[in-house]
Amino acid sequence: xxxxxxxxxxxxxxxxxIYATDDVNLAVEQGKIHAIIGPNGAGKTTLLAQxxxxxxxxxxxxxxxxxxxxxxxxxRRAREGLARSFQxxxxxxxxxxxxxxxxxxxxxxxxxxxxxxxxxDDREMRDAAMASLAEVGLDDRADRVAANVxxxxxxxxxxxxxxxxxxxxxxLDEPMAGMGKEEGAMMVEILNRLRGDKxxxxxxxxxxxxxxxxxxxxxxxxxxxxxxxxxxxIRNNLEVQRAYLGDSHA
Amino acid sequence: MGMVPRSxxxxxxxxxxxxxxxxxxxxxxxxxxFYLDLxxxxxxxxxxxxxxxxxxxxxxxxSLGHAxxxxxxxxxxxxxxxxxxxxxxxxLALALGVSGLFALVTGAVSLRTKGVYFxxxxxxxxxxxxxxxxxxxxxxxxxxxxxxxxxEFPEWMSMDGATxxxxxxxxxxLLSLFLINRLVHARFGRVIVGSKFNEPRMQALGFDTYRxxxxxxxxxxxxCSLAGMLLxxxxxxxxxxxxxxARSGELIFMVIIGGVASIFGPLIGTLAFVVLEEGLSAITVxxxxxxxxxxxxxxxxxxxxxxxxxxMLDRKRVEHD
Numbered sequence: 094x095x096x097x098x099x100x101x102x103x104x105x106x107x108x109x110x111i112y113a114t115d116d117v118n119l120a121v122e123q124g125k126i127h128a129i130i131g132p133n134g135a136g137k138t139t140l141l142a143q144x145x146x147x148x149x150x151x152x153x154x155x156x157x158x159x160x161x162x163x164x165x166x167x168x169r170r171a172r173e174g175l176a177r178s179f180q181x182x183x184x185x186x187x188x189x190x191x192x193x194x195x196x197x198x199x200x201x202x203x204x205x206x207x208x209x210x211x212x213x214d215d216r217e218m219r220d221a222a223m224a225s226l227a228e229v230g231l232d233d234r235a236d237r238v239a240a241n242v243x244x245x246x247x248x249x250x251x252x253x254x255x256x257x258x259x260x261x262x263x264x265l266d267e268p269m270a271g272m273g274k275e276e277g278a279m280m281v282e283i284l285n286r287l288r289g290d291k292x293x294x295x296x297x298x299x300x301x302x303x304x305x306x307x308x309x310x311x312x313x314x315x316x317x318x319x320x321x322x323x324x325x326x327i328r329n330n331l332e333v334q335r336a337y338l339g340d341s342h343a
Numbered sequence: 344m345g346m347v348p349r350s351x352x353x354x355x356x357x358x359x360x361x362x363x364x365x366x367x368x369x370x371x372x373x374x375x376x377f378y379l380d381l382x383x384x385x386x387x388x389x390x391x392x393x394x395x396x397x398x399x400x401x402x403x404x405x406s407l408g409h410a411x412x413x414x415x416x417x418x419x420x421x422x423x424x425x426x427x428x429x430x431x432x433x434x435l436a437l438a439l440g441v442s443g444l445f446a447l448v449t450g451a452v453s454l455r456t457k458g459v460y461f462x463x464x465x466x467x468x469x470x471x472x473x474x475x476x477x478x479x480x481x482x483x484x485x486x487x488x489x490x491x492x493x494x495e496f497p498e499w500m501s502m503d504g505a506t507x508x509x510x511x512x513x514x515x516x517l518l519s520l521f522l523i524n525r526l527v528h529a530r531f532g533r534v535i536v537g538s539k540f541n542e543p544r545m546q547a548l549g550f551d552t553y554r555x556x557x558x559x560x561x562x563x564x565x566x567c568s569l570a571g572m573l574l575x576x577x578x579x580x581x582x583x584x585x586x587x588x589a590r591s592g593e594l595i596f597m598v599i600i601g602g603v604a605s606i607f608g609p610l611i612g613t614l615a616f617v618v619l620e621e622g623l624s625a626i627t628v629x630x631x632x633x634x635x636x637x638x639x640x641x642x643x644x645x646x647x648x649x650x651x652x653x654x655m656l657d658r659k660r661v662e663h664d
Contacts, residue, residue, distance in 0.1 A: 145547060171549035183544045185537050196537050200549035205530040206558065212533050258548065 098123045098262055098292045099144070099175075104153035106136075106143060106316075113139040114150065115316035121262070121294055121309075126284070128295045128303045131313035137296045138180055140313065141266050144294070145177040146170045158261065171200065176260030178251040180267045180296075184239045190250055191235040194222035197257035225257035229283050245276030252283060262292040269299045281305060304328070352653035356607045363513055367506045379505055385617040386512045387573045392597045392609040393519045394566035399595065400603035401527050402559050403539030404454070407462045407591050408469030412564045414586035415442045416571020418476060421488045421581040431494035431502070438568040445472075446564030450557050466588050476583040487582025494576055502576055512573050516610070519566055524606050526562070535559050536604075596638060602650030611649045 099121040106114035113136040121127045142148040146167035198221045226232040229249040269277045297303050311321040348354045370378045398404040419437035449468040493502040502508045526532050537545045538552040545552050601612020623630035
């Protein structure tokens, strides 16, 4: 038996007549990078939003580390170790990169009803945040304001924040979105370094990146998973090629 | 971190605090006791505005009902005084307790909403308080209530006399500044500021933002009730008029004039407001018009308020260095 960190069973979500998530079953193995691909509008982000607790599913169950988290709030799931990065860059823009990551560290360190000691004096928190920034190669820009760094760097910051939460699992929503070739290659390298160490569920459009990173692939079409297999097998799967690869490689 | 100011704005604030600390002697020497009255009222309002800035400036919670907490604080002096209960500690405990409780209940409801709805619901709750006090015939209804003596404290910290009361006000104002400064730089403050800019992200980081924002709202309300308690003592008279939503609007203006989300902004904003109001109304009866135009200009062109302008001086100096 392989151990599944995340187990999704019979998940459903519809908006009016549209089935955004249609009977999705998904199991992510501990320590693996599991990618979800699918054409635009297939419901990838909606699925991630349900996993992270941002959207409530209509039915089905989500088990994380052996227990159901379906009734947990977004904040509670984050504290349980399920960290999410956003497709649209979502950081605290007026804060510096370091302050952003320190927030992520703070989120892991118990409650924040601490009213007196200045955060800037907290060496331990600062060091932990710097370590996460170093992991994504941003440590030399720690004191820059988030709004003033490049888009690619903001994406890296997203990942640094997710890492700083010391999560058991990362949910990454298109970490390469809007990146240039070089920035994209850098992100692949960053994620590759996390391989084995972190369990990752990756939603990504960039096929080259997915094929080079993923241990396993699921293909989502119209809210339904039509195939889950190794990268090789998926590549050769005709049905998938018609539904997805045909679209973007035509 | 030394005690020597390191920038133009810091020097300005240090000088301002020094002047405020010596104000009673200064005005006595100038033989202008009325100025001490004006300044006392200004600093009382400053405490209310400092408290409002915590939720509005740092937390992004625009409350149009903050004057309710001034009213609650004032009535917590006035109503006991009506029954000849002048114990200052009682007044203080009542003000903090009642305002905290009221903020907890109304905040729990209000903070379920966002943006314009939050503005409207906080205003609705404050109007509720307004009409409650308006309907209390026993306590003077819309005529208000005269308070014949000040809250009683031990001899060394007595409020009696204009100078003693002024130092009560000044010290509480200083403590408010200090409290907010600690709060916003601590873990709690980071969560509050982060939630202002990106609440979903803060939740994704594991923060139950609602609980933190509610706590922030309660702290702000309790601090504001101190301003009310002081105002009751200072004016010797309370009426529902203190609570009207127009009063709350003025508090918001004072925050904006001074500069939102800055430690000293509310203080200078309030002083500027009070001085302008006094000065303009002495010149013409149409002072509201001039005042209105100045406020519109400030909102349009003066982003960051007075604190923002002072900070620009800091930046210029850095460039010259």
